[in-house]
Amino acid sequence: MKLFKKRKALRKKGGGTVGLIALLLVGSAALRAGSEAGSAYAEATKDQIRETAETPKDPTSKMPGQQTMDRSEMSNLLTALLKREMRVKEQEKKIEMRSKALAVADEEITKRLAALEQAENALRETLSLADGAAEGDLARLTAVYESMKPKDAAALFGAMEPDFAAGFLGRMRPDAAASVMAGLPADMAYAISVILAGRNTKVPKS
Template sequence: MLTAFQDREARLQERELALRDRMQALRVADQEIERKMAALTTAEEELRQTLALADTAAEDDLTRLTKVYENMKPKQAAALFEEMDPHFAAGFLARMRPEIAAAVMAGLSPGAAHTFSVVLAGRNANVPSE
């Protein structure tokens, strides 16, 4: 019986050592997961800042180009707009001051003016109203 108890005690000690090893491995794995999560959080914030910078740069470029078109003679701008994709040109017309956009539209061919008007009118057609 003493031998059975000693065997059982030895098995329990082996299991306890195995559990300790397993717990240590879990702690190491948990630390690694925390380290990787921190790195991912940092990378996500850096990406968010980069995207914000890119959005700002793109908006600045559009604003600058819109001002270039606004400062052109309406007939010259109209000639350029005639060559552009209607959605692209309509985007600039929408950003322009209304009196300048009107002068450019007056310089367009009737077909182009109609196309740009349709694009402008339909830009927000699918926006939910409620």
Template structure:
């Protein structure tokens, strides 16, 4: 029995064998991982060397980055062109407005000058009319004085041929004695017409 116990003690236990197996497994995993890491490192290095040989930034994003840059530059160019066209259109519109303002100012100035000329013409016409009225009134006064100084028979002959309205107008401004002498020399129909006109001229005059 002592020999059997000794032989049992000489064999390694199951725990020891399990530990040894785990160590071998861990060693394999470490070797495998180490090999994979080296492989990945070699692949990355190859990609970097290829990009550098082609003159591209590292990382393999050169073409895509250049495409985005070209698209961005084209969009910026289009925006700048649109802004430039808009600015030119605004400048053109501003110049048109300025020309329109100058045209309106010139038209307004011409209108003011025409108004001043019209006012001057009206003033001149009013003065001319006033002078004409004064001259006509003076002429009428002289005619009345002439008729008053004529012989009643000669003056009556003139008034007989005169338009009844004019005759009535002259007689209304003559002295009463001269007018009566001329009326006495008129024919009855003419004297009646002149008398009716004189009465009509005085009909609207208030008695008081």
């Protein structure tokens, strides 16, 4: 309407053909500008849509299904952790019970070792007393054999085993032992001499 009025005004004023052409050019420019503005708006809209599509999504923003899945996984993880904690506590209780049992066993072993040590000491004292008593008996018996007449002592030693007789003759005084040996049979005296000589060879020399 505005363009039409302008055209009528120009005609009244006598602008003629030149005015009409100018008016048409202005209108064409206006239409071209509007078309270009629409195209630019459309392109801008397309670019915005493309940028929105290409923009990476925030990894923290999740769909409702994904959130439900994460809660399920978290629940499973918590359940597994609780079960593991229970197993660890059970193992700790077992270890504690074993430690207590080992402590009791160690204490019992210590007591038994102490009792065995006491028994060993008592046995050692008893053996020492027995050895002392036996040594005293041997010394007294040797003195008895030394005080006997050589003939009587020889008859007694002849009835002994050579090892047993050699043990007493080795403890006697040399002169008393020689007197007894002289009254023994030759084979008996020889056997006793061999035993005494063998004992002397086993004695370490300094």
